[in-house]
Amino acid sequence: MTPSAFGTVLCALVLSMTSVSAKSRLLEFSDLRSWEADDHSAALDVFQNTCVDLKDPEWAKLCALATSLPDPKAFFELFFKPVLISDGSPALFTGYYEPELQGSLTRAGPYRYPLYRKPPEVEEDTIWFSRQEIEDKNLLTNRGLAIAYVTDPVDVFFLQIQGSGRVRLPDGEVIRVGYGGRNGHEYKSIGKELIRRGILNETNASAQSIRSWVRKNPIDGRVLLQHNPSYVFFREVSEVPAEKGPLGAMNRSITDMRTIAVDPDYTPLGAPVWIEKQGADPINRLMVAQDTGSAIKGKQRADIFYGTGEEAGRAAGRIKDPGRMVVLLPLQLAYDVVPEN
Known part of the structure; x- marks a missing residue:
């Protein structure tokens, strides 16, 4: 999301809350x-990584103040208000990785x-050919669109779900790819389909x-x-240093x-979000909303970034837990969203 769209989202958020303010x-x-x-302190460092791109005046003021207070905990408590945004549906936390x-x-x-x-004829927010049509009709082959080639089509599929990753070449060099667009079709879970078939x-x-x-x-x-x-299509983002995380939806390392x-x-x-994830490995932690995903839909829905590589992938793949998420909004915006009685 671009910074100019941020205010639009906040307006939509306020409007969406009108019908569910009781919850x-x-x-x-x-x-x-x-x-x-x-x-x-760790949460504040992450918040500062993307708050510079938030042009809404309320957020811009807080971003400027973030470097002047010596106590990170006091910063959040003084200038933010926790808001539970819910429609009554249970929360769901999953994990993703690079x-x-x-x-x-x-x-x-x-x-x-x-x-x-992404092919040049594909435009954002328009529907192009489906996955089946793209693959069965070879719509992308021999067009000079390939960034790299990997060893497993399943890896390609899951890389598209994750949205970014690294490719290690035979000479040891590593290139990085990130989200470059999509064909406009809604995501459908193959896990749910396997459950529907009774296989899992x-x-x-x-x-x-x-x-x-x-x-x-x-x-x-x-x-x-x-x-x-x-x-999902990709773009090369190898300019991101190897020690930093991949680029998220705000075009900053996560x-x-x-x-x-x-x-x-x-x-x-860009908003701080308090996570209370239950399950076998509970997490109570302040995180920052810096990414999106085609499967991440709903008021109480979040995908936690676990890092890079196989170990992170194993950890992320085990997560499917309930809990709750609470958004920290600047004081005035919080009271706009949920007026006090």
């Missing part, structure tokens, strides 16, 4: 579980499956089990992947275990 309310920081125990794939700049040997740039259940439908099933059933697996008509992807229709990009 969306102002909280106190004392209502946030384990608020006192968090590393507020994959690192083995690849090549040329199609040779095991490197057969391309990561494509709610308990074992992890990213790892889905990968395993598709690889063991290559023909049916191809059809399964095409159940999701959404197709931070593992401090960045979340949200639905920007309800949670403003």
Whole structure:
């Protein structure tokens, strides 16, 4: 989202709250579980990474103040108000990560499956061909659109879901790819489809089990992947230093275990968000909404960024937990969204 669109989102947020204000309310920081125990300094560093791009006056003032207060915890408590934005639906937390794939700049040997740039005729917010049509009709081949080639079509599919990743070339060089556009079709979960078919259940439908099933059933697996008509294109973003995270929706590097992807229709990009994730590995932490995802829809929906590589991928793939998320808004905006009685 561009900074100029930020005010539009806030207006939409205020309007959307009108019909659900009974279920969306102002909280106190004392209502946030384990608020006192968090590393507020780490959260403030992440907030400052993207707040410079927020041009709304209320946010711009806070961004300027962020460097002048010696106590990060006091900064959030003095200038923000926790707002629980809900429509009554249960919260859902999942995880995502930045994959690192083995690849090549040329199609040779095991490197057969391309990561494509967006074709020039594809425009944002318009519907182009579906995943099945793109693949079955070879609509992208032999057009000079391939950035790199990897060894596994399942990796391509999951990279499209993650939105960014690294490709390690045979000579050890690493290139980075990020989100470059999409074909306009809505995302459909292949995990839910496998559950509907009775192949997996709610308990074992992890990213790892889905990968395993598709690889063991290559023909049916191809059809399964095409159940999701959404197709994501990439762009090379190798200018981002290797020690930093991939670029998020705000075109800034994101931070593992401090960045979340949200639905920007309800949670403003750049806003601090308090996470209370339940499950086997509970998390109570202040994070920042710096990314989006085609599968991330709803007021109480967030995808937690776990980092780069296989270990991060395994951790992210296990997450499918309830809890709640509370947005921290500047005081005036918070009272605009949920007027006090």
